[in-house]
Amino acid sequence: MYSILSSCNAATILHVSENGADSNLGTKFSPFLTIGKADSVALPGDRIEVGAGTYQVSAPLSNSSGIRTKASGTASKRIKFLSSTKDRAKIIVSGSGIAWNSSGDYVDIKGFDISGSGRLGILASGKELRLANNFVHDLTISGGCTGAGGAAIDTNGPLGNVVIENNVIRNIGKSMICNCSTVQGIYIANSNNFVRNNIVSGVAAVGIQQWHGATASTIINNTVFQCKIGILIGQGDSGRTEKGSSDNYVGNNVVYDNMTYGIVEGGLVGRNNHYVNNLSYRNEMNIRVKGLVKGTISADPEFINYEKNGLGDYRLRATSPTVDIGASITNIDLKEKL
Secondary structure (H helix, E strand, O other), X not given: OOOOOHHHHOOOEXXXXXXXXXXXXXXXXXXXXXXXXXXXXXXXXXXXXXXXXXXXXXXXXXXXXXXXXXXXXXXXXXXXXXXXXXXXXXXXXXXXXXXXXXXXXXXXXXXXXXEEOOOEEEEEOOOOOEEEOOEEEEEOOOOOOOOXXXXXXXXXXXXXXXXXXXXXXXEEOHHHOOXXXXXXXXXXXXXXXXXXXXXXXXXXXXXXXXXXXXXXXXEEOOEEEOOOEEEEEOEEOOOOOOXXXXXXXXXXXXXXXXXXEEEEEOOEEOOOOEEEOOEEEOOOEEEEOOOXXXXXXXXXXXXXXXXXXXXXXXXXOXXXXXXXXXXXXXXXXXXXXX
């Protein structure tokens, strides 16, 4: 007698609902209650669909996590955590810690609404993650301005290759703007990460920042406003290297109406850093870097409706000075351009 085993290797869709139970089967009609339970049974290639609703999670200490996912996919079979309706799965963290710590590799987290009193929205401590279409907002950093720091999204594993794209990040430690240097919007602490098409505003310190051993970042097509600093490239503290942050490409970003610098280098900075076709305007100082600067625009970007509070329409008008002049850049041809 022969058994047909191919079906055992098929990807599974696991379901999570605010009305579920972790004793359930994880099916559409018998969903789990928590993302952690779904993660504990997930295999490479599986998809976890999280239904609309509010998911309260607790992270009482600065190093504790309300959600901790550990399962890893593979390059060809990623594990995907998906809000079934964009921004309708709302994760609210209490305490001073981390809303979601993702330590598995080859994992996607897409479409979630994350807020609360904690210091971190998503901690990407695995490699080869994709964090996309999330709304991370109004993190009040209840533990205060400490060395533990805070961020909406933080890449902090030993390896990088994390893609952070199409996220909206708003009001991260907003009450501490210009009074706290350790709370960022997107915090890059390792190598080879791609940060693109994000809208970042109302951050205590830096909208998009490299530090520690960060290097070889691609930071393109982002809009950053109403932060202390727009974009900072550099290394410092634990993990820094002798060469400093090198081989970075910062292009096509709109960095506008920030309190101090628009784009700046700080700490240890190495060679081969390119700043291409960025619009930096109405910052106290628009750009201060030693890397190669090309095509910087200093003019009103002409948003459809600019609002300082992050509630405006940040698409660009047809008359914007940025239209049709952006540098062409893809993951594939990045090294050729550098």
